[in-house]
Amino acid sequence: MLKKIFCFRKYIIFTGVFIGISATVLQKLGNPANMGICIACMERDIAGALGLHRAAVVQYIRPEIIGFVFGSLIAALIFKEFKARSGSAPLMRFVLGFLAMIGALVFLGCPWRTLLRLAGGDGNALFGLAGLITGILVGIFFIKSGYNLGRNQRTYPLVGWIMPLIMMGLFLLLLFRPQLPSGAVFFSSQGPGSQHAPLFIALLVAMVIGFLAQRTRFCTVAAVRDVILIKDTYLFTGVISLLLAALVSNLILKQFHPGFQGQPIAHTNQLWNFGGMVLAGLAFTLAGGCPGRQLFLSGEGDADAAVFVLGMIVGAGFAHNFDTASSPQGPGLWGPASVIVGLIICLIIGFSMSDLMKKKKEA
Amino acid sequence: MKGNYSVVIFYSTSAAIRAESLAKKDELIVKLIPVPRNLSSDCGICLRFNNEDKPKIEKILQDGKVEYENIYGI
Numbered sequence: 044m045l046k047k048i049f050c051f052r053k054y055i056i057f058t059g060v061f062i063g064i065s066a067t068v069l070q071k072l073g074n075p076a077n078m079g080i081c082i083a084c085m086e087r088d089i090a091g092a093l094g095l096h097r098a099a100v101v102q103y104i105r106p107e108i109i110g111f112v113f114g115s116l117i118a119a120l121i122f123k124e125f126k127a128r129s130g131s132a133p134l135m136r137f138v139l140g141f142l143a144m145i146g147a148l149v150f151l152g153c154p155w156r157t158l159l160r161l162a163g164g165d166g167n168a169l170f171g172l173a174g175l176i177t178g179i180l181v182g183i184f185f186i187k188s189g190y191n192l193g194r195n196q197r198t199y200p201l202v203g204w205i206m207p208l209i210m211m212g213l214f215l216l217l218l219f220r221p222q223l224p225s226g227a228v229f230f231s232s233q234g235p236g237s238q239h240a241p242l243f244i245a246l247l248v249a250m251v252i253g254f255l256a257q258r259t260r261f262c263t264v265a266a267v268r269d270v271i272l273i274k275d276t277y278l279f280t281g282v283i284s285l286l287l288a289a290l291v292s293n294l295i296l297k298q299f300h301p302g303f304q305g306q307p308i309a310h311t312n313q314l315w316n317f318g319g320m321v322l323a324g325l326a327f328t329l330a331g332g333c334p335g336r337q338l339f340l341s342g343e344g345d346a347d348a349a350v351f352v353l354g355m356i357v358g359a360g361f362a363h364n365f366d367t368a369s370s371p372q373g374p375g376l377w378g379p380a381s382v383i384v385g386l387i388i389c390l391i392i393g394f395s396m397s398d399l400m401k402k403k404k405e406a
Numbered sequence: 407m408k409g410n411y412s413v414v415i416f417y418s419t420s421a422a423i424r425a426e427s428l429a430k431k432d433e434l435i436v437k438l439i440p441v442p443r444n445l446s447s448d449c450g451i452c453l454r455f456n457n458e459d460k461p462k463i464e465k466i467l468q469d470g471k472v473e474y475e476n477i478y479g480i
Binding site for chain 1: 418420423424438439443448451
């Protein structure tokens with residue numbers, strides 16, 4: 044029985060373990076602490092490099108993001124799963140991506156980094172994790188009430204290639220680092236943005252992750268959703284594997300520092316660690332997947348997932364320009380307000396795009 | 407075991423849930439499962455049913471106006 048389970052699940056376990064180990068090793072090779080991989084933080088750094096925000100310490104074109112899309116693209120092409128598709132409420136996905144980023148930057152991390160922060164001993168991440176699960180639960184309530192974004196349609200192959208091409212453009216900017224009079228492309232000289240693993244190692248590792256994740260459908264948000272909604276633990280096995288592998292790897296690499304105070308790129312305001320991730324978890328669930336999954340989908344031709352990613356990148360620019368993003372000192376001036384407004388918007392989306400409104404009208 | 411079941415693939419998770427509740431109302435034995443990897447790379451949910459119930463399932467989906475992508479034997 045156990046063997047059968049393992050056989051069926053060995054790929055998802057391997058994917059989780061590979062991500063967990065890679066993240067901690069990338070940290071060892073130069074990425075910021077407990078941020079070996081963080082989709083939200085890394086997209087935020089890309090937003091900074093492009094000048095969408097001017098927070099000088101978080102600007103770098105992270106090759107990991109590029110690699111995730113390329114890896115998924117290659118897997119999809121090899122296994123003939125590249126399908127250009129779009130038209131499932133793209134603008135709504137942009138808004139959800141934007142809000143997910145607002146929430147993630149109040150907590151300071153995406154679901155992946157939540158796990159990696161836990162594996163690094165950061166107790167504050169427990170509140171983020173609780174928030175994430177709460178957000179997913181609210182999302183499940185809407186899904187059970189008929190919430191959906193409408194179906195997508197097959198479309199011209201070029202549409203599916205837009206995201207990989209954008210990533211190719213970013214890769215060229217990273218490689219040649221042109222300096223324009225405006226100051227772009229911006230690269231941090233200090234702070235987390237200046238800390239990075241060697242470019243080609245990071246790119247290669249991320250491509251392997253993208254490849255594996257495309258094959259296994261690895262997703263941190265759907266993992267929790269499936270456990271609760273249909274009592275299926277396939278994806279969840281991958282998430283647990285990631286957490287355990289990162290924990291063991293951190294212990295070996297001496298990167299495990301348990302505690303709440305002074306954790307790297309984290310703050311101790313637990314209310315908003317929780318609140319930020321409620322917003323992010325809800326927005327991810329309403330959009331159908333975690334930020335990693337959205338990248339992998341955009342690599343295999345899903346233009347709606349690509350719009351979500353662009354929403355996240357723009358959201359990161361907004362978060363730093365309008366002081367909604369947290370810093371190690373605590374939430375930004377407008378952080379709490381932005382989470383509350385974001386939650387209200389998500390609730391309106393959930394109600395109005397489900398059967399809840401219809402039922403009310405009929406009653 | 408292989409060959410006894412089929413799955414309906416939907417465009418949304420909520421459609422799958424709706425189909426499940428409709429099928430259960432008609433006392434069919436169905437189960438929501440993750441979409442089998444070989445059918446689609448979506449991380450979505452599909453509805454599994456016994457092959458012999460296929461006509462009933464199709465009727466339920468049609469009557470309930472549940473839009474679905476396809477039905478596959480697994």
